[in-house]
Amino acid sequence: MPSIKEVARAAGVSVTTVSFVLNNKGNISDETRQRVLNVIADLDYTPSAHARNLRDNQARVVGYAWDKTRDRFNPVLDNFLYEMLRLCEQSGRNLLLFSNDAEIGLDPYRTLIDSRRVDGFILSHTRQNDPRFEYLYNANIPFAAFGRSNSPIDELVAWVDVDGSAGTAAATHHLIQQGHEKIGFIGWPIGSVSGDRRYFGYMQTAERAGLPQPDKYVMRATNDSASGYHAAQHLLTLPTPPTAIVCVSDVIALGVLRYRIESSCQVAVTGFDDTPIAEFSYPALTSVRQPIAAVAELLVEMLFLQLDERDILTPHHLLKPELVVRASSLK
């Protein structure tokens, strides 16, 4: 493979000149520039990323943890990954993936930074008091997070989050508009940050609308459709069953739909995340869609501002999700 030195010799100029041509710096006459460019094309020369990286101590690479162990079905993150990829490449950077099983903790982050393989990170799967926030912030490593850690450090770091509470509120509101008065909720066990927010959106909307006893219609389920099925069974065999159910996730909603088919009742159902399940289920599932492309764009932008040592004007973004109405919530 040709080096910059050989290009210089072949073009009859110095290495400096070639470098200037490559990086659009310095004062190079048009004629010289053209000659150098021709030689570069002739020799099929591409600068070595290694040498460049060594020289200015930058990897031009962003790290992202791909964690499929926690939820093996998460198409939202698939798209998130794709969007980030596109955006990184637009600015000439690449995306380095690493695995980060919950137990491993900070080690992969440390290793990648210490060996200079990445310049910064995009985080997702954030959790309460996420230790990564503290480590990265204290070590002064650029990062931007999809989600918050629900601790004071959130104020100091760049994050984008989707307002889950607004999502379930929209779903509940939509059901009220459809004429429902007894609306139930099937959520995750209390204690998960996003699960609790989604519950809050439902409850607040139900209370404000003056629905009767919404708390009587709340069930908790694990995130699978069997669990959703049983929760639905319980709710819908109450003396005065709800006529609509807001679900904390599509998978749980699917269990409700299954019960709905089996028992031939007409309960309206909404899910959350607008996974492909929602589109493909029968009936098609009304669901809350997160603006993933917007999230990715804001995160990447904020990360790059940090990498360029420029200021972030608005480091925190809380985005509104969108309710996608389909057959499952319509009469």
Add this chain to the structure above:
Amino acid sequence: MPSIKEVARAAGVSVTTVSFVLNNKGNISDETRQRVLNVIADLDYTPSAHARNLRDNQARVVGYAWDKTRDRFNPVLDNFLYEMLRLCEQSGRNLLLFSNDAEIGLDPYRTLIDSRRVDGFILSHTRQNDPRFEYLYNANIPFAAFGRSNSPIDELVAWVDVDGSAGTAAATHHLIQQGHEKIGFIGWPIGSVSGDRRYFGYMQTAERAGLPQPDKYVMRATNDSASGYHAAQHLLTLPTPPTAIVCVSDVIALGVLRYRIESSCQVAVTGFDDTPIAEFSYPALTSVRQPIAAVAELLVEMLFLQLDERDILTPHHLLKPELVVRASSLK
């Protein structure tokens, strides 16, 4: 950040010695080794990947194209990605993702290799006469492909494929064992490599079993559940409708299931790929599961053998998929 020079000075040894300790080379007395290791720990020293890469002209990085535009729902590849990631990390390598929309072609591959950012590639989404095979083979760039290109060059390169024909054969066979005699097939339009193979598995099994007129029960559909729904509608309103349908994909099978519910018939259904759809649908969908972990392991192993300039004993692997039987195909 400390460099190897500072470690050497702090430990009172030469740079060479530190390097030897780091790489377990040369003759270093236990005492010296221990002293160096202590200093390394004290200073929290990690060698610069950039310098290493430059020195021995290696990136220790594998490239993989993440292409979400072609099929935005492909959980199989999610898992594939995760498995590859784990395997790469086990050998101290990282995985670099890049986007590769169909139109872009070879450019991203060229760029990554020319700039030495990756040492080799794992390919997926292979297609007929895949141009990547020829380019990479001729340029002598290490790679291993999930899928074949169906051209003579397949003989020369490393690939792993899953026998789609065996998958639909197993599904058809299973349905025959369940007592079905009129078995239909809903496939993709003729011309896709994997689609045609899956069709072949069905047809061959049906013919060998002496099923009556299997070709009368073949429909073609695009890969969405509405299209599957209509194909099912057509098949099941024939004068003598099939009692079971083999589908080329889970998504199409889902459309069939929808029709089955609406028309309250009991047609047995099988899908392909064992996506989460299969598990979550109602009834749960019998489907053909690809041994993704095994595919990833073989590919990564073959790629690493090439990177280490060692011989691959068996460069081609055709794996058998597994039929996962669920309610949709049982009486």
Add this chain to the structure above:
DNA sequence: GGAGGGTTTAGAAACCCTCCCCTACCCAAC
């Protein structure tokens, strides 16, 4: 004719690591 200014170009250091080639030393054998 030469000083001075602006435009181009050259030389060389620095980034950090690995590894080839030496040296210094010790001990045993002649």
Add this chain to the structure above:
DNA sequence: GTTGGGTAGGGGAGGGTTTCTAAACCCTCC
């Protein structure tokens, strides 16, 4: 006391790039 062989460790080049500093060149103008 010299040689020989083995072990522990050091010196320094080289890998490809960017960029700082300095020099060369060409004009213009006095």
